[in-house]
Amino acid sequence: MKSTYIIIAAVVVIIIVIGGVFAYMSLSSTSTPSPTPTATATATPIHSPTSSPTSSPTSHPTSSPTVTPTPTPVPTPTPTISPATLNGAGGTLVAPLMSVWQPAYQQVTPQITVNYNPVGSGAGITQFTQQVVDFGESDAPMTAAQYSALPSGTTALTIPISASAVVPAYNLKLVNGSACQNGLNFTGTVLANIFLGTITTWNDPAIQALQSPSVAAQLPATAITTVHRSDGSGTMFAFVDFLGKSSSTWLSTVGASSTSPSWPSAPAQIAAPKNAGVAGAISTKDGAIGPLEIAYILENTGQTSVFYGTVQNSAGTYVLANVTNIQAALDAGASVGLPAGNASWTGTSIIDNIYGNTTATTVYPIVTMTYALVYQTQNSITQGAAIVNFMSWIVNSGQNLGTGLGYVPLPANIVAVDNATLKLVTYNGTAILH
């Protein structure tokens, strides 16, 4: 009899502990916990479920949102900015750049700490929608479904913060025994057929037709092994987007692009996680080809295991990707017109914008931007001012910090679009930036 009492007591203790944990969690979620341990003594809830600008009874806006009037075209954020911690989550493409921006920004604005969690674009958008982070980040613009999942009454601002390009990388031993260097020519259609599995050997006439006769003669009969990313990625999104525009067969087989595309089954294909995995797979297999981020090539100058080829743009020029022609692509793509910051960016694509442009001879065709997501109506002046300050800094002053890592600085017209978007961020009805 005694032992049953003990068992009952133990079960009751367990239920109490678990119940207490659940109760604590459900209670604190309805009172909007502040996920950022701000340096101010008040625990300011950053986003209440109702987006009406009611601040908690304990918050005291310590900095006025007015700005010192300066005649510069760059909107100057408030000079006296309160200490804050910003949390962001999003794609992995920009993660190395974020880790450069964080300490550099800390030096300029020591009272603001920025934390970035590269969980992936999908998870980043989810956390942004749930309002558990200050800003989200995504390698692909939000889809219509993701826009409709946002809390009602809120508007998300899309801010391109960096850009990347995808190159076709390969490892090929030529007929004469030497390794094929940079510069093999490709077109979108040929690449699509390679990844669809209809072109299976390197000496296929379709590939040979694109090369100069001396190079074409050197292409061996080696079987093509295609390599792509197994995990979700903004670079795959861009590559599949480009293939979809170049080949209607690809579009009908694979469908629309996404960060996790449905790759068709080719006879010899491998998927590896992360850029390093793709590069590793290409470098260990003769005859392998795969889409690689330009950052990998630019970062690892002098490596001799992986080479990359040119891609033909719509003007007919074969372009070997470098910082200049990627920026030219961004410039040309943005000139076609980008949506307003608070509008829907679904389907916006630099690749789509420059595809079919037969006069832009210097652009590299496979270029993609990566986007920060910020709520237009901020519920806390400290967080709102901090977010706007940070975004303004990375867009205007932080762009050149990434060149060593292979990130291309945004051209002036995209920076102008971002600055205009940042002016839309409001708190209590007034813009934080003027």
Added chain:
Amino acid sequence: MRFRLPRGDTILKIVLVAAAVFIIAIVVGLAIELYLGSAQSIRTFGFSFLAGTKWLPTQNVLSALPFIYGTLLTSAIAIVIGFPISLGVAVFISEKLKSHQNFGYALGTVVDLLAAVPSVIYGLWGVFVLIPILRDYVEVPLHKSLGFIPLFSGNPFGYDFFTAGVILAIMIIPTMSAVTRDVLSVVPNSQREAMYSLGATDWEVTQKSVLPYARSGIFGAFVLGLGRAFGETMAVTMVIGNIPNITTNLFSAGATLSSLIANEFGESSGVYQSAVIEIGLILFFVALLVNFLARFLLWRMTRGTRVKN
């Protein structure tokens, strides 16, 4: 007259029972969370999720069968390669090295070191070292000589079920051999002495009296290793090729349940994310099922043959 336990003992009993119930609560809670997360996908796909063969997230055609197959196949290869080796190592250390205890400890420590290596490092080593070696010195010769067998019929790339199975084998050897070693060392010497006195050789002693006595423990090690093989993620993701595929060809790229979750969870959303969680639920149940099957077989084997000492 009722015997009342001292208060300290009562408290201890409560705490211990609470700990046990807590573990059960965690497992049940995990299952509930997995079920809740995958509810949307179960509603959308139903049972076709378990039967289909395609995984195309952008076209909402999602099915788990290629991944279940990949998990089972790689774990099977890992067990086939790893179990004999770990059993051999354990028997060697506990039986043959009885007179060289220090060497036995040293060898055991070295084997245990294998367990300390992180999964990602195994993956990196696999990509840059193991794959070229296996591809050029094992898979290509096997394909050339035994290519008519369906197992070896594919063109070897290195990133395939076989390499993943080999890496998994290396990863589960330390676990299995450690447990087996412990189990073999507690076999009472009376068993061995009895066999020796009947004129048995070393191998006969081991085979006929030590191993059968430790059968349930060895089976436990087997199940432990199998469980680890099911769940191993990073090392498998980096070498298996990540192409959903159902084929008897060991040299073809494949995908496992855990590699899929590692690759695609971060970028997924909506029904797609729910489907990935359902994959996790399936992994959970596959592991549970195999565990129960193993224990049921063990029960069948040892029923009525318990050696009382």
